[in-house]
Amino acid sequence: MPGPASPDGLVVAPDVAEALASGAPVVALESTLISHGLPRPDNRDVAVRIEDTVRAAGAVPATIAVVEGQARIGLDDAALDVIATSDEVAKVSPRDLAVVAAQGGHGATTVAATAHLAARAGIALFATGGLGGVHRDASRTWDESADLPVLARTPITVVCAGVKSILDVAATLERMETLGIGVVGYGTSRFPAFYRPDSGFDLEWRCDTPEEVAAVIGARIALGTDTSALVVANPVKEEDALPQEMHDRVLGEGLDLAAKTDVRGKDVTPFLLAYFHQATAGLSLQVNIDLVLENATLAARIAAARAGGA
Ligand code: PSU
Numbered sequence: 001m002p003g004p005a006s007p008d009g010l011v012v013a014p015d016v017a018e019a020l021a022s023g024a025p026v027v028a029l030e031s032t033l034i035s036h037g038l039p040r041p042d043n044r045d046v047a048v049r050i051e052d053t054v055r056a057a058g059a060v061p062a063t064i065a066v067v068e069g070q071a072r073i074g075l076d077d078a079a080l081d082v083i084a085t086s087d088e089v090a091k092v093s094p095r096d097l098a099v100v101a102a103q104g105g106h107g108a109t110t111v112a113a114t115a116h117l118a119a120r121a122g123i124a125l126f127a128t129g130g131l132g133g134v135h136r137d138a139s140r141t142w143d144e145s146a147d148l149p150v151l152a153r154t155p156i157t158v159v160c161a162g163v164k165s166i167l168d169v170a171a172t173l174e175r176m177e178t179l180g181i182g183v184v185g186y187g188t189s190r191f192p193a194f195y196r197p198d199s200g201f202d203l204e205w206r207c208d209t210p211e212e213v214a215a216v217i218g219a220r221i222a223l224g225t226d227t228s229a230l231v232v233a234n235p236v237k238e239e240d241a242l243p244q245e246m247h248d249r250v251l252g253e254g255l256d257l258a259a260k261t262d263v264r265g266k267d268v269t270p271f272l273l274a275y276f277h278q279a280t281a282g283l284s285l286q287v288n289i290d291l292v293l294e295n296a297t298l299a300a301r302i303a304a305a306r307a308g309g310a
């Protein structure tokens, strides 16, 4: 069991604390992906592989979650066991953090909650799979992920593979513009669609190397525009992606099923992800894992470029 939380309410793992104190590269990782985004029992193994990938690319991984009420920055084996296997793990957005902490519960942090806690810990880079965004029926349901408003007020760089096409991608891009969330394509001028490298929507800005992204981060700080997040949209490689035809078919089926099923609120995203995993006989899971590992590598390289004074 780690020691008590510091005055900022966080319990930082020793290797992460050491890296932060010395200015070494650190990459934050989310935990909802582990608990609610990936099926058991492979999820724990994947979580370890993501951390190992960050290390191999030269940074210290900090997986973030709430365990027994403690907001943990960096998980030991026992904490990772809880997040990957316990049925008592809530999906936690920033608004839920205080309740789970005060009640001593377990929480897997979404992109929003992970970004909040990572920034609070002084971590500048965060790798994940896909962001939450505006759902397709949002004009009726008002279902827009808290990821967007939280990224609008959180100074962090998030490396992701765009957003899933289960969402309204056009509306999500519009909201990111309104909210002042920066977006750059990595090696692309198109916004990626998670399982596919191209959502069909153009991006205004691209970077082609970790050093270029690091320079953008430096300029944001210099100009004071780092009060919101920068999204680095890193497309899945075509050879790792879901075939287009399979993607389109499964997406249509999943959306139909969600419309017929009474699934609402924070259960919608996990429901659709599980449908993809099942309907593609695990192929979507492989794509998901491949792209998260690529994002972990890129985030670590950007963090290393920043630490190198870029
Ligand atoms: N998108 C994915 N995979 C995920 C998630 C989103 O492709 O696992 C998770 C992330 O943790 C994200 C959360 O922050 O779902 C968004 O959930 P909601 O749509 O309920 O805000």
Ligand code: MN
Residues within 6 Å of the ligand: 143, 144, 145, 146, 265, 266, 268
């Ligand atoms: Mn929602």
